[in-house]
Amino acid sequence: MCSGRVDLEFVFRSFANGQDGVLIGGCKLNECNYATHGNFDALANAHICWNIMQRIGLDPARLSIEFMSGGEGNRLAEVVDHFTAAIRELGPLGKPEGIGRDELHASLQAARRLIPYLRLVEREKLRVPERSEKAYREFFGSEEVQRLMDELVGDTLAVSRIVSLLGEQPLATGEIAERLGFKPSEVARHMTSSSRQGLVRYDTASKRYCVA
Numbered sequence: 001m002c003s004g005r006v007d008l009e010f011v012f013r014s015f016a017n018g019q020d021g022v023l024i025g026g027c028k029l030n031e032c033n034y035a036t037h038g039n040f041d042a043l044a045n046a047h048i049c050w051n052i053m054q055r056i057g058l059d060p061a062r063l064s065i066e067f068m069s070g071g072e073g074n075r076l077a078e079v080v081d082h083f084t085a086a087i088r089e090l091g092p093l094g095k096p097e098g099i100g101r102d103e104l105h106a107s108l109q110a111a112r113r114l115i116p117y118l119r120l121v122e123r124e125k126l127r128v129p130e131r132s133e134k135a136y137r138e139f140f141g142s143e144e145v146q147r148l149m150d151e152l153v154g155d156t157l158a159v160s161r162i163v164s165l166l167g168e169q170p171l172a173t174g175e176i177a178e179r180l181g182f183k184p185s186e187v188a189r190h191m192t193s194s195s196r197q198g199l200v201r202y203d204t205a206s207k208r209y210c211v212a
Contacts (some may be wrong), residue, residue: 003037003065004028008115011049011063016108021087023080024065029133039067040131047140048118048126051149054159056107057097057181059090074178079088103179110160117156158182159190163199163211170208 003026014022024046026039043065050060064086068078090096094104125148128139139145163182165171173191175183191209194200201212 002032002036002038004036004041006042006045008045008049009112011045011129012108012112012115015062016112017106018093020090020093021062021064021083023083024063025076025079026065026067026098026154027069028069029152030131037131040128040136043133043136044122044126044128044140047136048122049188051140052114052153052157056111056161058094058107059097061086062090062093062109080156083198091184101177104167106164107180109164110157113160113164114153114157118153121153144194155190157193158186159199162187162190163194166200166209166211170203170206170210172208176209 003024011022011024024042026042029039029043030037031040046065047064049063051059053063053098064083068075068079071125094101099107126140126145128136158180162176167178171179173184173187176182177187178188182190191200191202195202195212197212200209202208203210
């Protein structure tokens with residue numbers, strides 16, 4: 001299967017199912033077996049995943065992408081061994097990052113809900129003009145793309161994480177801020193917009209927010 005078919009959903013579903021790390025393997029860049037250069041699509045998806053992982057508090061090192069030819073069996077074995085050792089050193093998903101099980105589940109569910117939206121964003125605004133590993137690294141590491149991710153993904157992901165959390169139990173603004181590491185003012189802003197959109201509602205009896 002072409003590495004370009006490794007969807008963002010596959011990565012976050014793997015984490016949601018309890019995997020501590022994900023390794024994507026593809027053919028060498030500019031040596032695509034299918035002449036579609038899908039491995040560059042896989043590289044773009046990896047950069048997007050790394051960005052989201054940072055935003056939900058997961059170590060981006062838990063996701064790796066490697067490019068090699070079908071005849072490099074020894075290198076494949078080395079890559080797998082090295083990645084396995086690195087993940088073992090990191091430890092169980094969420095534990096070294098200080099993320100509790102419930103928060104981790106909510107964050108991963110939020111990331112997965114964003115994927116259809118991210119596919120559209122990637123097609124329209126996250127296309128790299130030049131096909132080279134350096135160009136992709138510079139493009140996704142640029143301040144312009146980081147600002148774009150903040151604008152297009154940051155707030156949407158934050159609201160998704162909050163809604164996922166509230167789906168488990170009603171919480172007050174301060175409790176949401178503490179669980180997700182947000183500032184109370186940020187949570188209040190997201191609650192105001194989410195209430196207007198009909199995503200959440202404020203329960204006056206418990207003085208907590210819950211899913212609408």
